[in-house]
Amino acid sequence: MTSESQNRLNQRTITALQELIEINLDSYNGFTKAANLIEDTTLQHHFAGVAQERIRQAVGLQQLIDSDDEQPLIEGSIAGRIHRAIMDWKDTFSEGPNAVLTEVKRGEDYIKAKYEAVLSRTAGSKAAGLLKRQYAAVQQARNRICELRTKFTAT
Template identity: 35%
Template sequence: MKFTEEVAKKLNNLLEKNYDAEKGYQDAAERIENPAMKDFLQKQAEKRYDFGHEIKAEIKNYGEQPDKGGSAKGTVHRAWMDIKAFVASSSEEQVMEEVQRGEQSAINEYNEVISETSLPPSVQQILTKQRDQILKAQQSAKNFEVIS
């Protein structure tokens, strides 16, 4: 596999995770009554949409094509959230716990890709910035859990 294909593959994996996170945040925002939590979730969905566009641009910079749609793992994550919300009657605390869990998974995946020494510095910089914003979102979700 040539270098550009390898970079694009790694970026496409993160792109799919961002599609999944955007959808997950949108789904969670629909379940929440608390206006501050709803606003937080909607803003996070928008951020993930923006992250996706940044990653798409990088993939295209390498002459490769971005993938479309969400991953199977993300679909499973959303389905689990649907079941949990149904059983728990959309408990805001449980939704925010699930957000934290999803964000930790994203952080782990970003760290794995960022640690690749073969990534160009520009890509590492973009991914580090995104990862740091995900870390902030995870902490914000924890803070909501404490407040509620």
């Protein structure tokens, strides 16, 4: 394994960044799907906004990997497609947006945990600053989902 530096990423970090690209693409697709499933315009707008943030994050990670002369991933995972199929099922057989919000929160918990794991392994690398900014955006989106879930559970 090559050493990590401010100029070059080691293979372990590149692999971790590839995972984050995949997760961000899955998240983009999931939030886009959720925005189309939900009738509430507030949720539609929020989900669409998070989707756009996640595609920007994926592109940022792709550019970082590309700058290291590596080939970044360009699509999401099979697990992400399964997750979106579950959201379809929950929307069809549930009352109101709470089931979709519950599933979205589960996805947000997952992406947050992935960022935390990668951040703990990449301190001091050229990826650290970008990852910290993206993690803050993930935390903010997750917190907002929790607020919305509480609001819709109460109504």
